[in-house]
Amino acid sequence: MMKDTNCLKYLFGSSVMVIGALGAGQTLADGEITFVSQGGAYQDAQTVAILDPVAEALGITIRQESAPDAWPMIRTQGTTGQAVWDVVDTPPFNCIKGGEQDLIEPLDFSRIPNAEGMPEEYKTPYSVAYEFYSSVLAYNPEAFDGNPPQSWADFWNVEDFPGNRSLRNYPVGTLEAALLADGVAPDDIYPIDVDRAYEKLEEIKPYITTWWTSGGQSAQLLNDEEVDMLMMWNGRVSSIMNEGANADFTYNQGFLQSTHLCIIKDAPNLDTAVEFVNAAIAPEYQANLPLHIDYGPGNPAAFDRGTISEERAGELPSSPENAAKQVLISYEWWTSDDGVEAERRWLEFMQR
């Protein structure tokens, strides 16, 4: 082909192509967002269940990034005024904190009709629930001979349940577990008695083999039988159970948590980001999520679409039956002054 094209024609052709490419780039730039989630099996699952179908339905490109802990980046982008990300899937904690510090856009719910039917406690002025997961008590059944730990009191009971233990290197959920182990009723956990919780944690501290920092690490610890019991995310346990690891867990005394979608202040693609948030919480896409990972939909309307079987619902953290056994983490408390102070105290606790 090159041979019978004269030089001029070739030049002309290629410049048209360049202009064409520029034009295409322009339209792409309008219809694209940078979406940040937490990586691993969870991000893979939502890509198939939600992100790809939404991208197709809206005709946009979704660039994905992963940040196990999005807060430092949210903070950096907000304070330097150079937003790179658009939508972040992160604990509501970060959305509220970020909103209050002017790092996160307030959501205009009139442009997010899909959120209308969702319970009020699934929304904040800056974010909307995207999915539910649990921090559960997981264990290696082989280490306990038919009598595995079933509560945080058991986890703290090193006499009757010997073995290596692990907890997350993070106060949220961990302080709640300490209170449950100390006999506090689930309904009385909030506001957290911080002194009491840390005192109880001191008790178990010598028996904690490792304080994990990433979900992958927690899965590795149980999979390699490095620890016998630990608190970890339900989806991480079931994924290694499916791979044949000696692992099991209970929803009893689990901590029901959610991640929310929120938008970075002055996001480069603000309009598309709002459109995306509305589509991502639509029941039809939300209902797909539990087909790919053991996390529950953020929008409860997803349970009514028939996509999620009753049996499947029973395995999910946010199904009514399982939710009743668990404690709903209060992000209002954790973003309050007491909560922030309790979080600060964590570093001191770890280093003593």
Add this chain to the structure above:
Amino acid sequence: MKATAINSNFPLVSHRDASLGYRRREHALMLLLMSPAVLVVFVLLLIPLGWLIGQSFYADGFTLEHYQRIFTEGIYWNTFWVTFRISFIVTLLALLMGYPIAYAASILPRRWSVLVLALVILPFWTSVLVRAYAWLILLQRSGVVNESLMGVGLIDAPLALVHNELGTIIATVHILLPFMVLPLYATMQKIPHDLIQAGASLGGTPLHVFMRVFFPLSLSGVLAGMTLVFVLCLGFYITPELVGGGRTVMASMLVSRNIQLYSDWGAASAVSVVLLLCVLAIFYVVSRLVPLEKILGAK
């Protein structure tokens, strides 16, 4: 250098002027040649460093609170204590392990010394992250080390080799060993073999010759290696983070936690500045004993 220095002291005035002019031109040319590098250092090192120092004094205006916290709060003291303790142990272990390796490499026939050095340097080219994970796998409860020790019957229950300070030290020594061996080897290689032979011909036993001749001559290498390892270890981050089990908190982790957990850039900067001052102080003290170029491997 020395020759010019003598020349410039020479009493012939005209000669001196000519040489001065020549040197000036040479200096100007040198500055010109260096300017790109100077610019890079200035833009990418000095300005950010100034920014960092400024930030460490800032929290809604000038403040000393970040430094005050470091010197009054127990956790900061604790972290710096742990950091220095680990660095000290790592340096000592690296010296004990590195000295024989460097010694062997310096006295073996060339073929073999190349092999020894290659074995020291090869792991150096593997990512620090990969090596940290490898140690995690080797040292964990059901890892190769514990399984073999139990298999042989040396221990009944697995030892806690990792997720603690011990694991951190093991992995760090492994990573920093080349930084001990290479300066040691460089120094030892330059020790004239004749001196050893002379010592032996004067009737010294090999041990005596080593202690009285070889070892004292290798001391500058020892100091160089120890400084390098100690200073690098002070700033270690990935290894203690991965194999320390969350408990072994070193100074650099304090920096990252100040940012990640508390978004406190001022406090994080102050920790970095204090760490930097520690390093500079160490280099200053050592430079009085051994020229800095030697430590950094330039000579």
